[in-house]
Amino acid sequence: MMTAELIARDGRLITTPQAEDAALTVRGLTVSYGAKPAVFSVDATFPAGSMTAIVGPNGAGKSTFLKGLLGIETPLSGEVRVFGRTMGRARRDIAYVPQRASVDWDFPARVIDVVEMGLYGELGLLRFVTRGHREKAMAALDRVGMADFAERQIGQLSGGQQQRVFLARALAQEARIYLLDEPFAGVDAATERAIVEVLRLLRAEGRTVVAVHHDLSTVGDYFDRVLLLNVRRIAEGALAEAFTPQNLQAAYGGRLAATQIDELRLGAG
Amino acid sequence: MQWSDFLAALTFQAGYNSALVALGALLLGLAAGGTGTFVFLRKRALVSDAVSHATLPGVGLAFLLMVALGGEGRWLPGLILGSALSAALGLVLVQAMVSRTRLSEDAAIGAVLSVFFGLGIVLLTVIQTMASGRQAGLESFLLGSTAGMLRSEAVTIAVAAAVAALLLFAFRRPMTLVAFDPGYAAARGTAVNRVDLGIMGLALIVTVIGLKVVGLILIVAMLIIPPVIARFWTDRVDAMVLIAAAVGGVSGWVGTAISASAADMPTGPIIVLVAFGLFVLSLLLSPARGVLASALRYRRFQERVHRRQGLLAMARAEPIHDRLTLRVLRRAGLIRADGVATEAGRAAVAAAALDEARWAHVRRTDPGDPVLERYDGLTALDDLLTRDQLSDIDRAMPGPGIA
Numbered sequence: 009m010m011t012a013e014l015i016a017r018d019g020r021l022i023t024t025p026q027a028e029d030a031a032l033t034v035r036g037l038t039v040s041y042g043a044k045p046a047v048f049s050v051d052a053t054f055p056a057g058s059m060t061a062i063v064g065p066n067g068a069g070k071s072t073f074l075k076g077l078l079g080i081e082t083p084l085s086g087e088v089r090v091f092g093r094t095m096g097r098a099r100r101d102i103a104y105v106p107q108r109a110s111v112d113w114d115f116p117a118r119v120i121d122v123v124e125m126g127l128y129g130e131l132g133l134l135r136f137v138t139r140g141h142r143e144k145a146m147a148a149l150d151r152v153g154m155a156d157f158a159e160r161q162i163g164q165l166s167g168g169q170q171q172r173v174f175l176a177r178a179l180a181q182e183a184r185i186y187l188l189d190e191p192f193a194g195v196d197a198a199t200e201r202a203i204v205e206v207l208r209l210l211r212a213e214g215r216t217v218v219a220v221h222h223d224l225s226t227v228g229d230y231f232d233r234v235l236l237l238n239v240r241r242i243a244e245g246a247l248a249e250a251f252t253p254q255n256l257q258a259a260y261g262g263r264l265a266a267t268q269i270d271e272l273r274l275g276a277g
Numbered sequence: 278m279q280w281s282d283f284l285a286a287l288t289f290q291a292g293y294n295s296a297l298v299a300l301g302a303l304l305l306g307l308a309a310g311g312t313g314t315f316v317f318l319r320k321r322a323l324v325s326d327a328v329s330h331a332t333l334p335g336v337g338l339a340f341l342l343m344v345a346l347g348g349e350g351r352w353l354p355g356l357i358l359g360s361a362l363s364a365a366l367g368l369v370l371v372q373a374m375v376s377r378t379r380l381s382e383d384a385a386i387g388a389v390l391s392v393f394f395g396l397g398i399v400l401l402t403v404i405q406t407m408a409s410g411r412q413a414g415l416e417s418f419l420l421g422s423t424a425g426m427l428r429s430e431a432v433t434i435a436v437a438a439a440v441a442a443l444l445l446f447a448f449r450r451p452m453t454l455v456a457f458d459p460g461y462a463a464a465r466g467t468a469v470n471r472v473d474l475g476i477m478g479l480a481l482i483v484t485v486i487g488l489k490v491v492g493l494i495l496i497v498a499m500l501i502i503p504p505v506i507a508r509f510w511t512d513r514v515d516a517m518v519l520i521a522a523a524v525g526g527v528s529g530w531v532g533t534a535i536s537a538s539a540a541d542m543p544t545g546p547i548i549v550l551v552a553f554g555l556f557v558l559s560l561l562l563s564p565a566r567g568v569l570a571s572a573l574r575y576r577r578f579q580e581r582v583h584r585r586q587g588l589l590a591m592a593r594a595e596p597i598h599d600r601l602t603l604r605v606l607r608r609a610g611l612i613r614a615d616g617v618a619t620e621a622g623r624a625a626v627a628a629a630a631l632d633e634a635r636w637a638h639v640r641r642t643d644p645g646d647p648v649l650e651r652y653d654g655l656t657a658l659d660d661l662l663t664r665d666q667l668s669d670i671d672r673a674m675p676g677p678g679i680a
Contacts, residue, residue: 106460
């Protein structure tokens, strides 16, 4: 499956650089809500052990790209491989952290109940939650600094705490790939630091992290790779080669003033 | 209505038939409450209403078909099968309209509900004009009745309730996951559509077995009111399922007893009114989400605010005009009737002033201190820091003359 895959782009035929150690490869992913594609024919390769920011303007299809590759939204076309296997066989390798605002936090559940949802794959339909499962969930909560909140009703949490609980649920899955949708949106500074710390530890353990990210000023601090998206793929790669003023200008068009770009600590230019 | 008749019905002693009906309604309520919890959490109450109204043409068509085949039109299993098929068709139509057209869900529900119900009423009217249709009693499918339940019908309800309970237990995790966070569920490989179909399928089972007792117009209340009540009393899904089932069971049982002990009382509406009574009680009395408790909490909070404001005003030697503030301070023994601070009042004023000064000091000298995130104007630093930390602050603070 890694051999001689030819893809046409910009009228030229090119061979896809498909690293042997890629955790996640996406080819030609197109997702559409109606007649206008939200994501059009995007290729991306996320190497194992890397930390990638998906960056682009509002409405660029960043979240949709994640949803499409996960199959939450059915793609029109495209292929996704997880360590060389199809998504259907590799679901357990992936932990997804949706946007905090995508759920109703008045749902009847305590913090620990939400984190235990991360263990549902392990629990199956009928097995009861044992002490071992409980300890795993508590350990995940501890990693995000929320162990004291285990019995708390989720409706009482602040935005930052909600985000940490979602991250803890993903941690409980002990997956190899973590896909996060806007993990820093609307959280307090302490939570942002805590989440970055956890993500760095995941990378140190050799896990792969991909996050939709909206704050250009922190891309350089938090991530080592970037995927610039605006419906199509604008650029992808290590910060030094992909996170450049030209590429940002191409992704954001006139929406990003030149002065704003100058303020970013960019790899090149 | 006779009180003794009611008690007899309530204790299953009003004769074999009404005992069967009471038992059937109790089991139906259990199944409806448990199932309804997931319908409610998935926010599909109105879809289940469309499904229940969509049973009616199935009942009519099944009756006509059975008569045409020379059989007994009132044969209940046939009527239930017919109602289930047309309800399933209604459900599929709603889903298809939402997913394949630009119609919103409420429009699809409205269309299916009214068209199916209208067709059903037409069929029912046609049946009324037929010789075999006059005593068919199909109109009891609209609002339910306690008249004449057969043993086999009670057994059907019992079996369906048991099946529903088993399915609820077996699929509680995927249903909870889909109800809370469908995106995450899909990312884990859960077939969200199939789980949704399963939830509505369970609601459909409850609907068709409830047709005879509660009637199709109000069965949605049996699915939704019990979980709404349960939500007042718990913050956990599994407890909610059990409480909702219990509430549904009690409503069905008490409701049929009332309906059986009074002439011409429609069973379904009575059951719903009993459930509504429990709802009102819960709305008022629930400790966490009830109206009374939240009014009390608000009042207590308001008094804390006024007390603190009053103390700080006294510390600045400002006059207090707010009546509530004066009342709060007076009742706490902090000021006398003439507004002059008591000894306890002077101590409280000093404590409040010291606390504000400490907060101000921390804010000035260490703006990044995480304790500042806890500042709400009411919480004292005493409660958040250790004694050593407090004395450190006190030592570093400028003299009281400056604060």
